[in-house]
Amino acid sequence: MKLITRDTDYALRAVCFIVKNKKTVSVPELVRELNIPRPFLRKILQVLSRKGIVRSFKGKGGGFTLGLPPEKIYLLDLLRIFQGPLKLNECTLNKKRCPKISNCPLSKKLSGIEKQVLRELKPITIASLIKGMA
Amino acid sequence: MKLITRDTDYALRAVCFIVKNKKTVSVPELVRELNIPRPFLRKILQVLSRKGIVRSFKGKGGGFTLGLPPEKIYLLDLLRIFQGPLKLNECTLNKKRCPKISNCPLSKKLSGIEKQVLRELKPITIASLIKGMA
DNA sequence: GACAAATGATACTATTGTGGTATCATTATG
DNA sequence: CATAATGATACCACAATAGTATCATTTGTC
Ligand code: FES
Ligand code: FES
Numbered sequence: 001m002k003l004i005t006r007d008t009d010y011a012l013r014a015v016c017f018i019v020k021n022k023k024t025v026s027v028p029e030l031v032r033e034l035n036i037p038r039p040f041l042r043k044i045l046q047v048l049s050r051k052g053i054v055r056s057f058k059g060k061g062g063g064f065t066l067g068l069p070p071e072k073i074y075l076l077d078l079l080r081i082f083q084g085p086l087k088l089n090e091c092t093l094n095k096k097r098c099p100k101i102s103n104c105p106l107s108k109k110l111s112g113i114e115k116q117v118l119r120e121l122k123p124i125t126i127a128s129l130i131k132g133m134a
Numbered sequence: 135m136k137l138i139t140r141d142t143d144y145a146l147r148a149v150c151f152i153v154k155n156k157k158t159v160s161v162p163e164l165v166r167e168l169n170i171p172r173p174f175l176r177k178i179l180q181v182l183s184r185k186g187i188v189r190s191f192k193g194k195g196g197g198f199t200l201g202l203p204p205e206k207i208y209l210l211d212l213l214r215i216f217q218g219p220l221k222l223n224e225c226t227l228n229k230k231r232c233p234k235i236s237n238c239p240l241s242k243k244l245s246g247i248e249k250q251v252l253r254e255l256k257p258i259t260i261a262s263l264i265k266g267m268a
Numbered sequence: 269g270a271c272a273a274a275t276g277a278t279a280c281t282a283t284t285g286t287g288g289t290a291t292c293a294t295t296a297t298g
Numbered sequence: 299c300a301t302a303a304t305g306a307t308a309c310c311a312c313a314a315t316a317g318t319a320t321c322a323t324t325t326g327t328c
């Protein structure tokens with residue numbers, strides 16, 4: 001089971017690379033650097049652009065720059081954009097038959113774990129990841 | 135993203151029910167009680183049987199009993215049986231291009247999270263879950 | 269203005285994992 | 299021997315993930 005899917009991961013790499021370049025970065029450059037399949041990367045960047053994580057510039061010489069400072073781009077943001085909300089704990093039973101979540105011991109444990117995971121993910125920003133690479 | 139898939143969950147419920155019955159429990163009984171699709175449940179129980187979690191008795195009047203005391207059946211066992219090893223942290227890059235895992239800051243963070251999750255999962259047994267339901 | 273080089277929008281396809289079904293063989297009890 | 303159970307195994311359906319393809323639009327350069 002993966003915590004982070006491919007699109008999230010690619011988004012992360014792309015954003016990191018954009019941070020390190022002061023100029024706008026185009027898809028061809030990113031492809032060259034990260035070798036991610038080009039159309040897939042394009043799709044990902046378009047999403048990031050819509051969400052304001054990056055800013056896009058069309059036309060010749062165009063490309064992408066950051067839309068936010070790297071200290072304000074959280075891994076959790078990317079994760080939620082591409083993977084939806086982090087819910088480790090969804091009851092497989094429909095609500096009718098579920099002996100009330102609040103009472104279910106497994107559910108309690110899983111919620112606890114989910115909280116822990118969130119607590120650890122929360123502080124991770126692009127900035128912190130890049131610093132870690134030094 | 136689910137931490138626990140349906141088969142693991144069904145297995146868990148089935149095992150819990152078996153614990154509470156001193157006699158052998160047959161698939162029809164389990165279906166009645168848990169309403170899990172019968173052939174699916176059968177498949178799950180066969181796996182549990184092969185793994186020694188439950189013991190099976192063939193023939194008329196047959197069914198399943200526990201193969202281990204409930205304090206020795208770990209949620210993690212079931213999880214691993216049905217979902218493979220818990221690895222939250224698998225690099226999307228192939229080994230060639232991965233800038234060595236030990237150096238990758240994301241990988242480090244995710245490993246940390248994985249360890250935490252394992253630490254929380256480890257102590258959970260069938261016995262502890264049942265006690266929690268009291 | 270025409271062309272080239274970039275992104276925007278959107279629809280489609282392929283692969284894989286999950287959640288099941290179906291069938292036939294085997295074993296035990298009455 | 300009939301019946302009621304499990305064993306083994308192969309198959310199928312659906313959803314999520316991963317990736318492709320196409321056309322429209324914008325912008326810089328000659
Ligand atoms: S049975 Fe619904 S949360 Fe446990
Ligand atoms: S790039 Fe391979 S573990 Fe981070």
